[in-house]
Amino acid sequence: MTMTATAPHEHHEAAGFFRTYLYSTDHKMIAKQYLLLGLIMAVVGGFLSYAMRWQLAWPDTEVPGFGFVGPETFNVLVTNHGTIMVFFVAMPILLGSFGNFLIPLMIGARDMAFPRLNALSFWLLALGSTVLCVSFFVPGGAAPAGWTGYPPLSAKAEYTGVNWGLNLWLLAHAIEFAAFLLGGVNFLTTVVTMRAPGMTMGRLPLVIWQQVAAATLFLLSVGPLIAGAVMLLMDRLVGTGFFIPERGGEPLLWQHLFWFFGHPEVYVVLLPALGAALEVYPVFSRKPVFGYRWIIWATICAGALSFIVWAHHMFVSGMDPRLAMPFSITTILISVPFALTVFAMVASLYRGSISFELPMLWGLGFLAMFTTGGLTGIFLGSAPADIYLNSTYFVVAHFHYTLISAVIFGGYAGIYYWFPKMFGRMLGTRLGQLHFWSTLVFFNLTFFPLHWIGIAGMVRRIANPLQYEMVAPHQWINVFSTLSLLGLVASQLVFFLNFFLSQFRGRPAPANPWNATTLEWTAPSPPPHGNWGASMPAVERWPYEYSAPGADRDWVGQRAPTVEALLRGEGRA
Amino acid sequence: MTTMAHAPTHLSEAASRSKVAIWWFLASEIMLFGGLIASFVISRLGGGAQVDHSQLNVLVAAVNTFILLSSSYTMVEAFACAARGDRRGMRMFLAFTVLGGLAFLGIKAYEYTGEILHGFTPWAGTFWSFYYTMTGLHALHVAIGVIANAALCVGARLGTERPYRVEVAGLYWHFVDIVWIFLFPLVYLS
Numbered sequence: 001m002t003m004t005a006t007a008p009h010e011h012h013e014a015a016g017f018f019r020t021y022l023y024s025t026d027h028k029m030i031a032k033q034y035l036l037l038g039l040i041m042a043v044v045g046g047f048l049s050y051a052m053r054w055q056l057a058w059p060d061t062e063v064p065g066f067g068f069v070g071p072e073t074f075n076v077l078v079t080n081h082g083t084i085m086v087f088f089v090a091m092p093i094l095l096g097s098f099g100n101f102l103i104p105l106m107i108g109a110r111d112m113a114f115p116r117l118n119a120l121s122f123w124l125l126a127l128g129s130t131v132l133c134v135s136f137f138v139p140g141g142a143a144p145a146g147w148t149g150y151p152p153l154s155a156k157a158e159y160t161g162v163n164w165g166l167n168l169w170l171l172a173h174a175i176e177f178a179a180f181l182l183g184g185v186n187f188l189t190t191v192v193t194m195r196a197p198g199m200t201m202g203r204l205p206l207v208i209w210q211q212v213a214a215a216t217l218f219l220l221s222v223g224p225l226i227a228g229a230v231m232l233l234m235d236r237l238v239g240t241g242f243f244i245p246e247r248g249g250e251p252l253l254w255q256h257l258f259w260f261f262g263h264p265e266v267y268v269v270l271l272p273a274l275g276a277a278l279e280v281y282p283v284f285s286r287k288p289v290f291g292y293r294w295i296i297w298a299t300i301c302a303g304a305l306s307f308i309v310w311a312h313h314m315f316v317s318g319m320d321p322r323l324a325m326p327f328s329i330t331t332i333l334i335s336v337p338f339a340l341t342v343f344a345m346v347a348s349l350y351r352g353s354i355s356f357e358l359p360m361l362w363g364l365g366f367l368a369m370f371t372t373g374g375l376t377g378i379f380l381g382s383a384p385a386d387i388y389l390n391s392t393y394f395v396v397a398h399f400h401y402t403l404i405s406a407v408i409f410g411g412y413a414g415i416y417y418w419f420p421k422m423f424g425r426m427l428g429t430r431l432g433q434l435h436f437w438s439t440l441v442f443f444n445l446t447f448f449p450l451h452w453i454g455i456a457g458m459v460r461r462i463a464n465p466l467q468y469e470m471v472a473p474h475q476w477i478n479v480f481s482t483l484s485l486l487g488l489v490a491s492q493l494v495f496f497l498n499f500f501l502s503q504f505r506g507r508p509a510p511a512n513p514w515n516a517t518t519l520e521w522t523a524p525s526p527p528p529h530g531n532w533g534a535s536m537p538a539v540e541r542w543p544y545e546y547s548a549p550g551a552d553r554d555w556v557g558q559r560a561p562t563v564e565a566l567l568r569g570e571g572r573a
Numbered sequence: 574m575t576t577m578a579h580a581p582t583h584l585s586e587a588a589s590r591s592k593v594a595i596w597w598f599l600a601s602e603i604m605l606f607g608g609l610i611a612s613f614v615i616s617r618l619g620g621g622a623q624v625d626h627s628q629l630n631v632l633v634a635a636v637n638t639f640i641l642l643s644s645s646y647t648m649v650e651a652f653a654c655a656a657r658g659d660r661r662g663m664r665m666f667l668a669f670t671v672l673g674g675l676a677f678l679g680i681k682a683y684e685y686t687g688e689i690l691h692g693f694t695p696w697a698g699t700f701w702s703f704y705y706t707m708t709g710l711h712a713l714h715v716a717i718g719v720i721a722n723a724a725l726c727v728g729a730r731l732g733t734e735r736p737y738r739v740e741v742a743g744l745y746w747h748f749v750d751i752v753w754i755f756l757f758p759l760v761y762l763s
Contacts, residue, residue: 113590181601189594193586219601224608231612231706240695240702242612248699250621253612260608 025115026529027100030122032422034096035415037122038089039496041129045084046489052077057475057482059464072161074463075144080132082147083169086269087176088129090407094272095180095218096125098414099187099211101422105520106205108196108537108559110530113189121183128175135168143169146461148258151243151251155235163236170233177222177229184215196519198539203558205518205543206295210275213299214268217306221264228257255317259310267306269403270370271299273410274341277363280413281345283516284360285352286554288544291344298337298344305334315383316390324383331381335374342371353547357514358432359417365440366409373401376451391461394454400447408439412495420513424526425506431498438491445484453477517557518543588737595741599748602714606752609710610759613703622699624763628688634761637680638753641715644673645750648722648743655736660729663739667726670746674719681712707756714749722746 024030047066054061055069055077062068069077100118104111112118136142142165145154149169157163191204191212231242232254241247243254282289289295311319311327345367354360376398379385389395412435419427458471458478465471465478512521519539523531537559545556616622647669654662685705695705721742725732732739 113594181598184601185594185597188597189590192593193590219597220604223601223604223606224611226605227609227612227710230609230710231702234695234702234706238695240706241699242702242706247696248621249702250616250619253616257608257612 023119025111025119027104027112027115027118028422028527028531030118031097031099031101033122034092034100034125035422037126037129038092038097039499041084041088041092042492044133045081045089046492048077048081048084050485050489052081053478053482053485055463056465057479059466069463071463072144073141075146075160075461076136076142076165078461079143079145079147079149079169080136083132083143083173085407086147086265086403087173088125088132090269090403090411091176091180092125093411094269094276094407094414095187095211095214096122096183098207098272098276098418099183099215101418102207102520103187103190103211104194105421105523105527105531106208106518107191107194107199108519108539109190109194110532110536112186113194114186117182118186121179121186124175124179124182128172128179131168131175132172135165135172138164138168141165148262149232149254150258151232151235151249151254152245155232155243155249155251157236167233167236170229170236174226174229177226180218181222184219187211187215188219196537196539198559199519202293203539203542205275206278206289206292207272207275209296210271210278210299213303214271217264217271217303218268221261221268221307224257225261228254252314252317252319255314255319256310259313260307262313263310264303264306266399266402267303270406270410271303273366273406273414274299274370276410276414276417277366278345278348279516279518280359280363280417281348281352282544282546283417283514284357284363285349285354286546287348287352288546289344290347290350291340292542292544295341295344298340302334302337302341305330305337309334309381312381312383312386315386328381328383332378335378335381338374342367342374358427358429358436359413359514361433361436362409362413362416365436366405366413369401369405369409369443373398373403373405376401389454391459392454393450393458393460396460397447397450397454400450404443404447408443412436412439417514418520419502420509421520421523421525421527423503423506424509425502426509426513427502427506428498431494431501435491435494435498438494439488442484442487442491446481446488449477449481453481515555517545517555519558522557522559584735584737587735588740591737591741592744595744599744602748606707606710606755609703609707610755613707613759616699616703622703624760625693625698625700628691628693629761630684630687631761633680633684634757637677638757640673640680641677641750641753644670644677645747647673648746651732652736652739652743655732655739658733660733663732664726664729667722667729667732667739671719671723671726674715674722678712678715678719681708704760707760711749711752711756714752718742718746718749 021029024033051063051066051069052074054063054066055074060068060070100112103109140162142162143149143154144160144162145166149166153159154166157166160166191208195204231240234240235242235244235249241249243249243251245251278289278295309327309331311323312331315324315327349364356364376394380389380395380398416427416432419425453471453474456471456474458465458468458474462468465475509525511523511525513525514521519537520527522537539558541556541558543558545551545558547554548556613622617624647666651663651666651670654660654666688701693701695702725739725742
């Protein structure tokens, strides 16, 4: 085991372009690499959704900038939009970027436990993203079997006419899983073994708890899907019959393996976003988080329950109907810890001195949108309602409300909040305001009407809604949703503009622009290699000491500033 | 900053990091094999993958099990030597462990050859699909362990300077053993 870096770092300023930006083992640079990769893949995934929605609004017309879609290409769009957004956007940004950036800085470590393994994780992910992008250009085109890859459709090349596209799609998953498995081991080892003196688990910021929970869920849930992916690849390449009925196989087995992973996976994406929001609320309401321990226990309970809810994705799959009741019960049970967390969030805001700075706007947006998505989850979790709503656009609306609230609202809350620490400059406020409000409005205009058209009977994965008599009268909803999507995409361009302009023109960020208490704000913005100078932080109190009675100001950091830092003028805003 | 930034200041720190990491890794491996084995068991209970005893040679597999278990014992001895700083002893026991792993793979390859020659290929039915996938994935893990142990044996300084490396390799090796302890009765005996 030679994974720990042993090279001295006093010469790091002299490092060349290659060592600084490409082969870097600094957790902060790796976090930026993840962020950039996630944003690039978001552009790809967003472009696919644009072509898809155009086809739904004006079926079989030429899509500007894309070309003709039609049913076969539509399947490719649906499949890869889902795959990219979940595995190559949400996970890189929320786990890869936030986890890498925040864990060492917030627990008081100089880097991750295995810095070179960390770089390997990122470059594996970059390789996986490349493989997925390449799959669009191989003969036969990219994978068309849905992001869930259900067999028998996915198990034989003859069924879809796509051979290498689907093999590469599976390969991209395998590489992505390897990347996040190594990354998860690194995250957990770092948090377990490298906390600063005094940083007990009971003083750990909530976002780190959520990252730990997310990494644990991923590590423990992905194994069966890797086994499933191996079996599916064997079916496709070797000719085994795990999932092919004519060879004695069982297609439902794949669905069980996929969703055993799939449900914890949505919490892998959700929890880091939840954590980012939980860091933002106390700072911008100047008030401690309400129910710190309750939130941690709720997360642990929800994580444990997430392993026994998976069959709620399969109520209409033909599995033994006797399973529907127990899985309905566990599913509805899992809303209890999440409701507890949401109430704790509301209570954290209650009677605080709320200031609507940009991170707070996104944080509040997360709360509102996630609750909306969570409420429709109660409908879908109960088998009788789900049998009607399954595979309709009601489901599409539901998971976009939950996942977009996490990835976009929670993700932007984190990006706007930590951008000053990451890049040493403040993000522009005016463009930021425009970005938030237009995203909020267009997001709701795009996705809320999809609930209605779903209830009206429009099912997922159809390329031309006009062919269905019961859907055709509601076609205006498809047109309206697509037009709103154009607005949603345009709003993100505002963000990209702001992001790049602020890199150069943004106001230089002080060490602690938000008067926040956690350790990352005691390091310079941006922190140098090694994060702190000669003196490492020692932790004296929990992370949410806001408006404490008797203190001379409304926040007290997790560590009292060291003498050296005071002399350099750091540590005080 | 004049000190080495993230070099472990104590051997014990590096040791605990590596051990925590390998345990988390093994937890995910348990889920990988667990998913595969559970799929097999469920398929059998549902009548899909009935064990075909006509071709499986229980005696050969039992000998193989004995070899693999013995190699876990030599691995323990190798770590004990590494912890004492006894490089020669560590080398010898690691070499035995590597030999045990290679013997296991050789015998497994012999079994595969016989089965395939009789027409029992991976596509000869659900049981054979599971058989080759489960034992093949296990054999892949054995091969990786053999490579790791051989590396520690050749570069013996790696092991005696940092005995935890042998311990970590050992934890992995024992895990591979335990997986076989589940596979052997499930595939051959029941």
